[in-house]
Amino acid sequence: MAVVRRIARPLLASAFVSSGLRTVQHPEALAATAAPVALAIAQWVPGLPRDARALVRLNGAVHLGAGTLLAFGILPRACALALAASLVPTTLAGHAYWAEEDPGKRMQHRVAFFSNMSILGGLLIAVADRPRRGRRRRGCGRGGMCP
Template identity: 65%
Template sequence: MTILRKAARPLLASVFVSGGLRTLRDPDPLTPAAASVALPLAQRVPGLPVDAQRLVRINGALQLGAGLLLATGRLPRISALALAASLVPTTIAGHAWWNAEEPEERARQRLQFTKNLSLFGGLLIAAADTHGKPSLAYRSRAAAASAGRSVRRRASAV
């Protein structure tokens, strides 16, 4: 399973690394579409800049950085969650197929929207991956059960 993780993480991260780099280099093509989602979001979240281009650049930097972390296996769960969170506004702003008027454009945007949903699912799986080790919740339940058995054994011995 380790080989699978070592291959899958960079493959999953590659779209975010290349997209984040492209966005940082040239945010202008994405800024108009992002304004419809970025500005209402910035008004609701204190501290976020109101400038759509700056928000696009921040999103690009987040995707580049978290993509590199995921690809290299450093903080994979946190970076996968960060990428998943950044994918939601990106998908809504960039692939609003329901607003497209031309049938070809509608089909193209629906395909990209669905692709991003697939990436979102993959990121959620990566965020939940514990490298084959039991989760903290499982270990806590097992420790509590073991402690309970130990107490019952000692109580019956008395």
Template identity: 50%
Template sequence: MILVRRLARPMLAATFIDGGIDQIRNPGNKSVRADPVAPTLAARIPGLPQDPEVLVKINGATMATAGTLLALGKLPRVSALVLAATLVPTTLAGHAFWDAEDEGSRVQARSHFLKNLGMFGGLLLAAVDTEGRPGLAWRAQHAARGTRKAAKVAARSARREAALGRARLT
């Protein structure tokens, strides 16, 4: 499984690194598509600029950075979540097939939308991959189970000691 992770992470990250660098270098075309989404996004997240071109560049830098971290296996779960978060506005702004005017562009946009949906699924899998180590929920559950067992043993021991103490008194 280690080999699969080492191969799959850079493969998944490559699109984001390439796309992120392209967004930084050539934000023009993408900022036109981001124009309808940018004000809504900026209103919901404090501190984000309203200028679509600046948002596209920020998104590109985020994608390139998180993609590089994922490819290198550094903070893979966090970087996968960050990439998944960047994918949502990118997909909604760039591949809104439901708004396409002609059949050809609708088919192409739907294809890209579904591709991004698949990548989103891969990122979610990468985000929950604990690399074979138990996750926090498993650790907490087993710690609680161990604590319950220790409490039962302690209670049994206390009853035994109390019974011995009563027997000595009589």
């Protein structure tokens, strides 16, 4: 299972690292789309900026930082939780397919919405993952004494 984790974590993190880097560099590209959701969240969370561009950049920084740490296996459960928490508003702001009038755009946003939900599922599995600290054969008991 350790080999699977070494492969899976960077794969799961790759989308966050690439989009986070792009978002940190160019937050204005997403600020207008994200504003309704981002500003609503900022009203409920003390200390967050009240500027959509700054909130988008902050979200990109979380994706970039937590994604990079997850890829290297550093605090993987905490990083997966941070990414999961930030993915929900990102998805609601960017892929509200139910509000889209154009059938083609609605389908694109619907696919992206459910792709993000699939990634969210993977992140939640990573949050719940508890790697074994030692190897014990089944039936060996607590002391590890095996015949």
